[in-house]
Amino acid sequence: MSEATREKMKEAAARLFYTQGYHGTSVRHIAEQANVNIALVSYYFGGKKGLFxxxxxxxxxxxxxxxxxxxxxxxxxxxxxxxxxxxxxxxxxxxxxxxxxxxxxxxxxxxxxxxxxxxxxxxxxxxxxxxxxxxxxxxxxxxxxxxxxxxxxxxxxxxxxxxxxxxxxxxxxxxxxxxxxxxxxxxxxxxxxxxxxxxxxxxxxxxxxxxxx
The missing domain is CATH 1.10.357.10 (Tetracycline Repressor, domain 2)
Known part of the structure; x- marks a missing residue:
């Protein structure tokens, strides 16, 4: 389950970074697109920078x-x-x-x-x-x-x-x-x-x- 969640966040982030750029994408946007709790971005990647x-x-x-x-x-x-x-x-x-x-x-x-x-x-x-x-x-x-x-x-x-x-x-x-x-x-x-x-x-x-x- 954790690996599937990680992949969902990475896929969501890739799409958002592609369309909106790094600075135009927030952690909240990523969590919403991946349909996960916002805290998981920090838990798995240490935040937006780590995910990027x-x-x-x-x-x-x-x-x-x-x-x-x-x-x-x-x-x-x-x-x-x-x-x-x-x-x-x-x-x-x-x-x-x-x-x-x-x-x-x-x-x-x-x-x-x-x-x-x-x-x-x-x-x-x-x-x-x-x-x-x-x-x-x-x-x-x-x-x-x-x-x-x-x-x-x-x-x-x-x-x-x-x-x-x-x-x-x-x-x-x-x-x-x-x-x-x-x-x-x-x-x-x-x-x-x-x-x-x-x-x-x-x-x-x-x-x-x-x-x-």
């Missing part, structure tokens, strides 16, 4: 876990590994839509918590992406180039649909919560990787395909 921090770390821990691809029946090259990781991260964010939007928005703020999370989690994300790209360059799969801007672009492409879903919905009539979106988006991301990292020409990109779920 738990949601942030929970999302980022899951995000890093989503970067770990299960062992494949046969060895895959680094290009396919990068595509599978990108797809996994897109699905993870889609499956945690409100939380993803909340976290990405908060990570644009400058605070002690955000600096700590960047050092702990986003530095690890950067390291893992950089490791893949450097391996691809070493193996001759990716063209050799400075990797800072390609890595920034890659991460931006993976997170942007969940940072700015309203922009995509209002201007392009695309819903990032629908299953079709990731399939279409992965086709574009595949072409970007082939052009910008592998150095293929547009006609060559049609020759190399990766199965996208």
């Amino acid at each position: 921090e738990e949601l942030m770390t929970q999302f980022l821990e899951g995000y890093l876990k989503a970067m770990t691809i299960p062992e494949q029946p046969k060895r895959i090259d680094v290009r396919e590994q990068l595509l599978l990781v990108s797809q996994s991260l897109l699905y993870y964010q889609q499956n945690h839509y409100h939380l993803a939007r909340m976290v990405h928005r908060e990570m644009t703020m400058d605070s002690v918590l955000v600096r700590e999370l960047m050092t702990t989690y986003l530095q690890k994300e950067k390291h893992d992406f950089e490791k893949m790209v450097r391996r691809g360059m070493k193996e001759g799969i990716f063209i050799k180039q400075p990797i800072d801007f390609p890595l920034i672009q890659l991460r931006s492409m993976i997170t942007m649909p969940f940072c700015s879903p309203q922009y995509i919905r209002e201007l392009y009539q695309l819903s990032t919560t629908e299953s079709y979106f990731i399939k279409r988006y992965m086709e574009h991301l595949t072409n970007w990787i082939d052009l910008c990292l592998c150095g293929y020409t547009p006609t060559q990109t049609n020759r190399v395909k990766v199965r996208i779920n």
Whole structure:
């Protein structure tokens, strides 16, 4: 019962933090949305701040876990590994839509918590992406180039649909919560990787395909 109550409060808080922001959400709002006694927020999380921090770390821990691809029946090259990781991260964010939007928005703020999370989690994300790209360059799969801007672009492409879903919905009539979106988006991301990292020409990109779920 206690775990179910905790989850109800976390789900309610994620929705409220997403729609109203941290400062616009009160402990009373969270308790009302979760249909629990207001004292339970302090009991389980030490208050709104503790609940907020738990949601942030929970999302980022899951995000890093989503970067770990299960062992494949046969060895895959680094290009396919990068595509599978990108797809996994897109699905993870889609499956945690409100939380993803909340976290990405908060990570644009400058605070002690955000600096700590960047050092702990986003530095690890950067390291893992950089490791893949450097391996691809070493193996001759990716063209050799400075990797800072390609890595920034890659991460931006993976997170942007969940940072700015309203922009995509209002201007392009695309819903990032629908299953079709990731399939279409992965086709574009595949072409970007082939052009910008592998150095293929547009006609060559049609020759190399990766199965996208």
